[in-house]
Amino acid sequence: MSKTHKSRRPYLIQAIYDWAVDNGHTPHILVAADYPGVAVPRQYVQEGRITLNLSPMAVQSMHLDDDPLWFSARFSGRPFEVVIPSGAVLAIFARENGEGLVFGEVEPPEGETDAETGADPVVSQDEPPEPPKPKGRGHLRVVK
Template sequence: MTSNKPYMIRALYDWLVDNGETPYLLVNADSPQVMVPQGFVDEGRIVLNLSPSAVVGLELGNEWISFSARFNGSPEDVHVPPAAVLGIYGKESNQGMLFPGDMEIAAEHPDDEPDPPDPGSRPALRVVK
């Protein structure tokens, strides 16, 4: 059976756009076959703005998520396998989904308490049930 992750990504993307949210994709940039601008990777992750006004040629396929976008004014092609997606959420409300089992960083130190987020850092993610 194929993975349900690409279907969930598409469904959440549509839901976010339909509700006026800016869809953000959290990606493990260290995952094999991920092609993203490395200058924007932070601690092995990158957050990509997938809003219709920010990307060109967005394809949310079963094998690849691909599009073109500008990063600091320079056009770049982005290619991400759905397996590398850690979550998708709305910029404005933080509503969305993290994908369980994909948070390698959390799994590395299961006994450690996570550090609280820094004020002013990226939005916190919440799992929507």
């Protein structure tokens, strides 16, 4: 019998968020907006992704200690309840210096495994693989 473990992603998100705020930085997250359960204002999504400012001044009623992450924020003056499953978070970083943590890809939704779906969690067997994106120098750094 295999034992399933809780994802460590929510813990890592909380840790980098705390580090950024404690050091006076502005924490941001990069989210895969097409991930199941993500609720973000779609007009701000670009190429299936959205970057959100998580600073205490930018959000209200934030809950990072649970999955999904959720908070209230204003977009162009309008309130919006944001919901983000931790598996949809691609990176969390400090705006000022780009330091943080890059997860690289989405995490399969809880309870979904490759054996159950018969597919790779990132690319469906029905869709042709995407060509590799141009490799330019990014503003994020891997923190070890």
